[in-house]
Amino acid sequence: MVDTASRSTKNDAKNRDATTDATVPATPAREAAAAPIPAPPAGARPAGPRIDVASLGHQLLGSWPEIRLEARKRVGSPELQRIEGQSMDEHRERVLGQLKILVDQGAVHRAFPKSVGGHDDHGGNIAAFEELVLADPSLQIKSGVQWGLFGAAVLHLGTEYHHETFLPAIMSLEVPGAFAMTETGHGSDVASIGTTATYDEATQEFVIDTPFRGAWKDYLGNAAVHGTAAVVFAQLVTKGVNHGVHAFYVPLRDADGAFLEGIGGEDDGLKGGLNGIDNGRLHFTGVRVPRVNLLNRYGSVAEDGTYASPISSPGRRFFTMLGTLVQGRVSLDGAANAASAAALAIAVTYGNQRRQFNAASETDEEVLLDYQRHQRRLLPKLATTYAQIFAHDEFLVKFDAVFSGKADTDGDRQDLETIAASLKPLSTWHALETLQEAREACGGSGFLAENRLVGLRADLDVYVTFEGDNNVLLQLVAKRLLTDYSKQFAKADVGAMARYVVTETAERAYHGTGLRRLGQNIADLGSTARSVAELRDADTQRSMLTDRVETMIAEIAGRLREARKLSKIEGAALFNRNQNELIEAARAHAELLQWEAFTRGLAKVTDPGTKQVLTWVRDLFGLGLIEQHAAWYLINGRLSPKRAQSVTAYLDRLIERLRPHAQDLVDAFGYGPEHLRAKIASGAEQERQDEARAYYAAKRADGTLPVPEKSKK
Numbered sequence: 171m172v173d174t175a176s177r178s179t180k181n182d183a184k185n186r187d188a189t190t191d192a193t194v195p196a197t198p199a200r201e202a203a204a205a206p207i208p209a210p211p212a213g214a215r216p217a218g219p220r221i222d223v224a225s226l227g228h229q230l231l232g233s234w235p236e237i238r239l240e241a242r243k244r245v246g247s248p249e250l251q252r253i254e255g256q257s258m259d260e261h262r263e264r265v266l267g268q269l270k271i272l273v274d275q276g277a278v279h280r281a282f283p284k285s286v287g288g289h290d291d292h293g294g295n296i297a298a299f300e301e302l303v304l305a306d307p308s309l310q311i312k313s314g315v316q317w318g319l320f321g322a323a324v325l326h327l328g329t330e331y332h333h334e335t336f337l338p339a340i341m342s343l344e345v346p347g348a349f350a351m352t353e354t355g356h357g358s359d360v361a362s363i364g365t366t367a368t369y370d371e372a373t374q375e376f377v378i379d380t381p382f383r384g385a386w387k388d389y390l391g392n393a394a395v396h397g398t399a400a401v402v403f404a405q406l407v408t409k410g411v412n413h414g415v416h417a418f419y420v421p422l423r424d425a426d427g428a429f430l431e432g433i434g435g436e437d438d439g440l441k442g443g444l445n446g447i448d449n450g451r452l453h454f455t456g457v458r459v460p461r462v463n464l465l466n467r468y469g470s471v472a473e474d475g476t477y478a479s480p481i482s483s484p485g486r487r488f489f490t491m492l493g494t495l496v497q498g499r500v501s502l503d504g505a506a507n508a509a510s511a512a513a514l515a516i517a518v519t520y521g522n523q524r525r526q527f528n529a530a531s532e533t534d535e536e537v538l539l540d541y542q543r544h545q546r547r548l549l550p551k552l553a554t555t556y557a558q559i560f561a562h563d564e565f566l567v568k569f570d571a572v573f574s575g576k577a578d579t580d581g582d583r584q585d586l587e588t589i590a591a592s593l594k595p596l597s598t599w600h601a602l603e604t605l606q607e608a609r610e611a612c613g614g615s616g617f618l619a620e621n622r623l624v625g626l627r628a629d630l631d632v633y634v635t636f637e638g639d640n641n642v643l644l645q646l647v648a649k650r651l652l653t654d655y656s657k658q659f660a661k662a663d664v665g666a667m668a669r670y671v672v673t674e675t676a677e678r679a680y681h682g683t684g685l686r687r688l689g690q691n692i693a694d695l696g697s698t699a700r701s702v703a704e705l706r707d708a709d710t711q712r713s714m715l716t717d718r719v720e721t722m723i724a725e726i727a728g729r730l731r732e733a734r735k736l737s738k739i740e741g742a743a744l745f746n747r748n749q750n751e752l753i754e755a756a757r758a759h760a761e762l763l764q765w766e767a768f769t770r771g772l773a774k775v776t777d778p779g780t781k782q783v784l785t786w787v788r789d790l791f792g793l794g795l796i797e798q799h800a801a802w803y804l805i806n807g808r809l810s811p812k813r814a815q816s817v818t819a820y821l822d823r824l825i826e827r828l829r830p831h832a833q834d835l836v837d838a839f840g841y842g843p844e845h846l847r848a849k850i851a852s853g854a855e856q857e858r859q860d861e862a863r864a865y866y867a868a869k870r871a872d873g874t875l876p877v878p879e880k881s882k883k
């Protein structure tokens with residue numbers, strides 16, 4: 171074992187790397203950057219307010235706490251967990267077996283109707299399902315394909331006949347199935363898929379065809395090996411008219427696993443992650459299915475080939491159909507949060523035990539999390555994870571209200587889709603950034619598969635792409651924001667729009683005057699103390715975040731007003747010139763949603779210590795966003811340079827204040843060793859540290875520690 175506890179002196183520290191430069195006379199700025207921030211020793215109770223970990227933990231479980239706890243218990247069982255290093259084939263078979271275990275445990279039927287043995291419990295179903303990610307993301311996604319996509323398509327796009335005929339075998343896994351929407355040529359733009367389903371009046375069948383290579387179905391879970399049926403999305407053609415994309419129940423394989431006549435396919439093979447799922451390709455040549463296999467909730471074809479739909483607009487019909495499948499986005503949002511929380515629990519626990527360099531003592535090395543840089547890397551991510559967990563629970567409640575019929579107007583559904591398209595991108599991107607940062611924060615240990623971070627990072631990579639590519643989803647959000655905005659100004663002139671922000675600001679008087687004061691003039695060089703007090707104010711944070719969204723949307727809408735008068739090509743070019751900014755505006759809107767959800771969550775906290783610490787965490791999130799977008803606030807005159815500086819200075823103080831609470835904050839996520847399953851977060855590092863320190867302490871005490879060479883010079 172390397173002697174790291176007692177060897178260095180101030181002199182030789184000069185010759186070592188920059189991390190120990192705190193011992194070198196430094197400018198105040200350098201000192202602040204390199205010297206560890208004094209903090210209680212790892213495990214010591216912080217002075218001042220304390221978090222009630224149990225009650226915060228309960229709040230974080232959200233609106234379905236019992237179901238979530240039951241799911242976590244299941245996830246803690248080794249039979250459902252990933253075995254690192256399995257071959258692709260072994261992993262695929264293991265995950266299929268795990269799906270059967272879930273069926274046997276009655277763990278997957280909650281969302282299905284009572285009439286077929288389910289519970290009609292949509293929110294509870296997702297709460298349980300998203301927890302599976304910590305057993306193995308492949309298990310989460312393969313169950314998602316089977317019950318959340320294949321089964322849910324039959325449930326939401328089909329009618330009673332389909333429920334009775336197909337759902338029981340889907341629920342029991344007697345029929346493993348694929349959700350065949352994407353084609354090699356079209357993923358984000360589903361409306362343009364090439365597969366056709368042409369009605370044949372003579373036989374009363376639909377004939378499914380793949381007209382060209384780009385129209386092969388691709389990336390489909392369960393398609394390569396296990397799927398014996400699929401819900402296939404195709405352009406419905408009858409009497410020579412294309413009625414757009416509809417879904418069809420199509421048997422794929424016989425009892426021996428061979429493709430049925432007219433069907434072919436390929437295995438997608440090894441992927442960058444999620445290798446417990448058999449993704450594959452499918453193509454169809456003259457494959458006939460009965461007329462009744464059209465999942466006809468939103469469009470049906472009579473025996474004579476006449477098409478009918480309760481929704482007359484083809485565009486609205488298409489989006490309504492897709493909207494029923496929003497649950498995938500809900501569960502990816504929740505699963506991404508679980509992965510971020512687990513990553514932070516691992517990295518913070520390790521960071522509280524691992525020691526490296528002895529900048530402030532001759533004998534004691536510093537705990538990693540006492541370094542400012544380490545705190546700056548992990549604590550803002552912790553704050554964002556908290557915001558996302560609160561936002562997710564509100565999202566889940568909304569989802570449940572829509573799907574249970576409690577609040578199911580068109581407006582509710584549109585709001586739900588906008589929330590889904592807002593939150594899923596941010597949380598899945600955040601999970602990747604957090605897993606990577608946690609991985610690096612754990613050094614070489616972080617790179618070992620036994621510590622989970624690299625495996626989770628690889629598996630969650632594609633969460634940003636499937637169930638709607640993140641950038642494409644944010645563009646949908648931006649369009650919704652623009653539509654809402656232009657509805658308000660349908661008959662207004664440009665001047666009225668320009669006045670919008672100002673009026674809105676005034677109308678938001680109850681939010682306080684923070685925005686106007688902060689924005690009123692760039693030359694305002696008020697004292698740091700005063701501006702910090704303002705920034706801490708929740709109304710100021712809300713105003714600043716809201717102002718950014720509104721101003722961006724108002725500006726883009728102003729620029730796009732021209733589009734109505736332009737040709738299609740010029741209009742598209744104008745839109746495209748604003749696309750990047752539009753997506754930024756959607757992102758800003760999503761951040762505001764998260765901040766608001768966090769603030770509402772905070773209002774429900776009753777324990778004073780928890781409330782205080784969580785207020786700091788919320789401020790770290792809110793002000794962290796303002797720091798991140800400081801350029802915008804400066805350019806648009808919302809912050810003076812002096813106040814922008816004070817945001818950063820205050821964030822540094824907040825982080826320092828939060829450091830002693832970091833362990834409590836990750837403990838409140840409620841994941842035990844059976845969920846984290848990372849050796850470095852098991853206490854093993856603490857044991858090693860204690861052993862080494864005891865060894866050197868004993869040597870020092872009995873005078874047997876060899877003296878450093880330089881002490882002889």
Ligand SMILES: Cc1cc2nc3c(=O)[nH]c(=O)nc-3n(C[C@H](O)[C@H](O)[C@H](O)COP(=O)(O)OP(=O)(O)OC[C@H]3O[C@@H](n4cnc5c(N)ncnc54)[C@H](O)[C@@H]3O)c2cc1C
Nearest residue numbers: 349350351352356357358389390391635636637639641642
């Ligand atoms: C592991 C895995 C499992 C999957 N499982 C299934 C499944 O079971 N069933 C199923 O039907 N599908 C499945 N998919 C497909 C998945 O949903 C698609 O990959 C996804 O919708 C993106 O489509 P694409 O791959 O064609 O990418 P594209 O749509 O080609 O997008 C590529 C890039 O272009 C960008 N882009 C696209 N359009 C625009 C635009 N208008 N403006 C700006 N940028 C744009 C996107 O942001 C993206 O970065 C799976 C995919 C993977 C990788």
